Amino acid sequence: MVVPGMGKYGQLRLINSSVLIIGAGGLGCPAAQYIAGAGIGTIGIMDGDVVEPSNLHRQVAHATSRIGMPKVDSLITHLRFLNPLPTYMAYPFHLTPQNGADIMSRYDLILDCTDNPATRYLISDFCVLLQKPLVSAASVQKSGQLIVLNCPPSPQGVFDRPCAPCYRCCFRKPPPPSADLSCGEAGIMGPVVGMMGVAQAGEAIKILASGLHLPPERRSSDGGSETDTERNLTQPTLLIYSYDLASAVGPYTFRALKMGGRRRNCFACGEGSTLTLEGIRAGEPDYAQFCGALMPPPTAALTPEERITAAAYDEARRKGELPPHVLLDIREREHFSFGGIDGAVNVPFGKLLMNAAKIKRDGGEAEEVLPPEARGNGRDTPIFVSWG
Numbered sequence: 317m318v319v320p321g322m323g324k325y326g327q328l329r330l331i332n333s334s335v336l337i338i339g340a341g342g343l344g345c346p347a348a349q350y351i352a353g354a355g356i357g358t359i360g361i362m363d364g365d366v367v368e369p370s371n372l373h374r375q376v377a378h379a380t381s382r383i384g385m386p387k388v389d390s391l392i393t394h395l396r397f398l399n400p401l402p403t404y405m406a407y408p409f410h411l412t413p414q415n416g417a418d419i420m421s422r423y424d425l426i427l428d429c430t431d432n433p434a435t436r437y438l439i440s441d442f443c444v445l446l447q448k449p450l451v452s453a454a455s456v457q458k459s460g461q462l463i464v465l466n467c468p469p470s471p472q473g474v475f476d477r478p479c480a481p482c483y484r485c486c487f488r489k490p491p492p493p494s495a496d497l498s499c500g501e502a503g504i505m506g507p508v509v510g511m512m513g514v515a516q517a518g519e520a521i522k523i524l525a526s527g528l529h530l531p532p533e534r535r536s537s538d539g540g541s542e543t544d545t546e547r548n549l550t551q552p553t554l555l556i557y558s559y560d561l562a563s564a565v566g567p568y569t570f571r572a573l574k575m576g577g578r579r580r581n582c583f584a585c586g587e588g589s590t591l592t593l594e595g596i597r598a599g600e601p602d603y604a605q606f607c608g609a610l611m612p613p614p615t616a617a618l619t620p621e622e623r624i625t626a627a628a629y630d631e632a633r634r635k636g637e638l639p640p641h642v643l644l645d646i647r648e649r650e651h652f653s654f655g656g657i658d659g660a661v662n663v664p665f666g667k668l669l670m671n672a673a674k675i676k677r678d679g680g681e682a683e684e685v686l687p688p689e690a691r692g693n694g695r696d697t698p699i700f701v702s703w704g
């Protein structure tokens with residue numbers, strides 16, 4: 317309370333406010349600890365998963381002794397040790413187009429701590445329609461990002477004053493399905509996602525303590541100026557954290573990109589938007605399809621005769637029934653380092669794609685897609701490809 321700008325009024329606003337944390341994982345765990353520690357009055361936690369051993373390096377509110385427990389119950393157990401005073405609400409299931417509006421409407425501010433694009437768009441659309449500020453973060457491998465959206469909230473389609481953008485204003489299209497890897501598939505560094513979760517809590521506390529989640533007429537002020545913060549939020553900053561020195565981000569650990577304001581042609585918050593709560597509940601728009609989760613599988617490139625199971629390959633090889641061939645393992649280098657089949661040559665699929673793109677651009681022979689060590693003795697050498 318003695319921090320300048322917070323004061324008694326700020327702390328009272330926190331006690332009287334409520335936060336819904338969607339996702340009790342790598343972002344949700346650190347965020348929830350600081351939200352609970354700050355004395356926010358009501359804290360809702362939503363997640364349909366149970367605690368697994370592979371979660372624990374980053375989902376620091378869970379515990380080895382609580383493996384198998386619903387994450388929501390595990391996190392609330394942890395938070396009660398920290399601060400027993402807030403009201404904790406448990407939602408041990410995933411957010412859906414059907415259950416979202418009812419639950420989210422009970423909260424002042426939403427934290428998106430999920431890890432899949434379809435849910436991000438769903439949460440943002442609900443926030444637009446319910447007029448809730450949204451603190452959104454994401455993290456994978458060695459980088460993370462954070463942005464405050466829809467704050468201060470304003471009704472759908474309003475453009476007579478500067479208004480804050482929604483998630484769709486900033487990210488019109490979802491990432492391609494191939495880039496949408498889960499943390500289990502792509503890997504993730506604990507401190508990176510932790511840093512993003514802590515920053516989410518920081519932004520949420522700032523918004524709630526200054527009353528920016530409320531309409532202007534309901535912000536009882538203790539004399540501080542809020543107009544600058546409000547103006548800045550209508551053109552929010554995308555914070556990017558990365559400690560991957562080899563990436564295009566370069567040597568900068570933190571970067572901040574100024575984003576635009578609300579877009580007139582935004583599907584959710586723009587002029588003439590047809591998005592409604594009733595529509596979402598009835599399945600319009602189709603979030604899974606928008607994000608490509610239900611894209612038809614690619615055309616089968618190989619005939620059944622050209623396929624072989626790992627067990628059949630192993631047996632044929634041990635019996636000496638296979639001709640001289642190249643065994644190509646196309647998993648990423650880190651996966652291959654855990655173990656592979658004897659004699660396999662590791663060329664990650666991404667490298668094959670890059671070689672193919674280079675040949676398409678600069679010309680060259682098709683077999684140059686494979687690096688020399690993976691070509692065998694000429695173009696007649698059979699190639700067995702392993703990716704599992």
Ligand SMILES: [Zn+2]
Pocket residue numbers: 481482483484485486578579582583584585586
């Ligand atoms: Zn928008």
